[in-house]
Amino acid sequence: MALHFELVTPEKLVRSEEVYQVVVPGTDGDFGVLEGHAPFMSTVRDGNIQIFSSAGAAPEVIPVEGGFAEVNEKGLTVLAEKAG
Amino acid sequence: MPSLKELKIRRDSVKSTQKITKAKQMVAAAKLRKAQAAAEAARPYSSRLEAVVASLASKIAGGSGEGASPLLAGTGKDEVHLLVVANSDRGLAGAFNANIVKAAIVKARELEDAGKKVQFYLIGRKGRPVINRTFPGQIVAHYDTTGTKEPGFAQAQAVAHELTDMYLNGKFDIAHLFYSRFKSALAQIPTEQQIIPVKIPADADRNAIAATVEYEPSEEAILDDLLPRNITVQLFKALLENNASEQGASMTAMDNATRNAGDLINKLNIQYNRGRQAAITTELVEIISGAEAL
Incomplete structure (x- = not known):
């Protein structure tokens, strides 16, 4: 049971994988997304995305700029102008 | 004799x-592979953004429509049309540039016959002479791409910025973008797309986002943030497709x-x-x- 996470930039599809949890720096504050999150849309401030591949694992950090996040039944999609 | x-x-x-010609063909073939990969890599982002903007826009437009960004609602007029024509800087590509320019000129004639004012914004060097001859004095601006080898996101951003500024200052009411969509090395399709204001597809995209979606900050704020970005991305996509098309056309020619x-x-x-x-x-x-x- 995992969350499907995609990180997309105009240049390429950076990530598309199953993860446990992702913490996104939203404009109004950070939010964590787990599997089964309610449908949600937010703009993303410039900052770091934390990706937890499993519960309790050390997070992988990817800096993003100019982004937007969408959670729907298929998972979490982050669109960013710059990532990595 | x-x-x-x-x-x-x-x-x-x-x-x-x-x-x-043989050398040019081989260069184009090598560049084509790269350009094609870049164009294809950009597709997920632009199509996803387009879908989100479309669903948000139809939702807001379906509601009150009050206070919506002019990038979505339009200026309320339909007088001055800006044709953004994206060409390449180099020839030796068969009818590639001519096809795009032809599509733009046909559209311009159509609009002028309908009594509208037509202006041109050119990207790239090749289309300029023909358009200048056919519609003298109607080229308002020109974005020079001769300095760079491959279209970058920064370029698209610069163009989008300039267009948005011109739009908000009331220089034009509707902007159409002309570029060549890359289908294969043998087929490039001259394409027209309305970029400002954003066109809302009339289909039932509204169901894509259930009514229970939460927005942070508000729907309007998200849309205001996304609309300029959407223009940039559509331009970027057009530049990449154009680049791939140019190499394809060049290779075939x-x-x-x-x-x-x-x-x-x-x-x-x-x-x-x-x-x-x-x-x-x-x-x-x-x-x-x-x-x-x-």
């Missing part, structure tokens, strides 16, 4: 032309040119050899009849 020397000179000149040059060389070779044999025969006949006369 040209002399043997003339034939030889012509054959050599065609040969060197063939070398050039140069392949044809190389083959034509080959045919021409064969023909000249035959002509040259025939002439040479005729000369030898004449010489022999002269020697023999000379000997017989003795």
